[in-house]
Amino acid sequence: MSEQTAVLVLIDIASGSRLWGFSRYIFGKFAFRGVPGLVFCKILGSGFNGGFSTKPSLTKQGFFCVFDTKQNAEIFQQTSPTVNAYRSHANEFFIATLYAYSSRGSWSGFSINNLSSPPESGPIASLTRASIRPFKAVQFWAKAKPAEQAIKEASGSILTAGLGEAPYFRQATFTIWENLKSIDAYAQSGAHLSAIKAAYGENYFSESMFTRFKVGSASGVWQGKYVQIP
Structure with a gap:
């Protein structure tokens, strides 16, 4: 069976391209129609x-x-x-190639194969995404801020991005870590562990997906930080 491969792009839109950037949320999905081998795609804010x-x-x-x-x-x-259009309209541009080795749950009904x-x-x-139940949103966001601060202070964190399909209710996070030890240390302690326990114990999500990847390659700038892997 062929190995599924994920591609993640992050950009900060250049000052002269704001209209183009806003149009991605409306028309962006059409640019991916007919792309050979594409099995899943999400435009993200x-x-x-x-x-x-x-x-x-x-x-x-x-x-x-x-x-x-x-x-x-x-x-x-x-x-x-x-890809070239995103790059040409960006003040910052980051791209990563990823191979899932552990994934559970789904995203709009799509599940990633664990072939790596x-x-x-x-x-x-790590990519985590969730559709937050409306009546649980306030509790969710109360837990999210301390978890974000914990990532910034965590040893081994290389890159973090808060993402989403829609504000408030359909959210995702993407992070890169130096190694398995560093991501496990963050995931199994402090604010993040508290948030995960609350999410499962109090049924915050109507759908969720939690995936870990090997990083095939990653390069570019995000939040003013240059990243190059390998």
């Missing part, structure tokens, strides 16, 4: 300053795609007019 916030960012956004094979993902990154073996070393990426 971001929280204020690219973090986890009920206040949306006016400039930071991106997209998350899954392809049926590594080859189709590579072709998309190298030749797609869509767990990594023995090297950077780990």
Whole structure:
């Protein structure tokens, strides 16, 4: 069976491209129609300053795609007019190639295949997303802010992004860590652990997906920080 490959792009829209950026939320999905091997795609916004916030960012956004094979993902990154358009309209541009090794749950009914073996070393990426039940939103966001602060203070954190399909109710987070030890230390302690226990114990989500990836490659700038892997 072919290995599914995910591609994540994050950008901060250049000052002269704000109208183009806003149009992505309305027309962006049409640019992905007919892309060879594409099995899943989401256009994403971001929280204020690219973090986890009920206040949306006016400039930071991106997209998350899954392809049926590594080859189709590579072709998309190298030749797609869509990738080039995001890059040309960006003040900051970041792109990552990812291979899921652990995933549970779904995103709009789509589940990622766990075809990659767990990594023995090297950077780990994590994507968590959830559809928040409206009557649980206040409790969820009360837990989210301390968890965000904990990421900033965590050892081994390389990159963090607060993302979402829609403000307040359909949220996602993407992070990259130096290794498995550092992400486990964050996930199993403090504010994050408290938030996860509350989410499951109090049934915050109508749908959720939690995925960990091996990082095939990652490069670019996000929140003023340059990242290059490998």
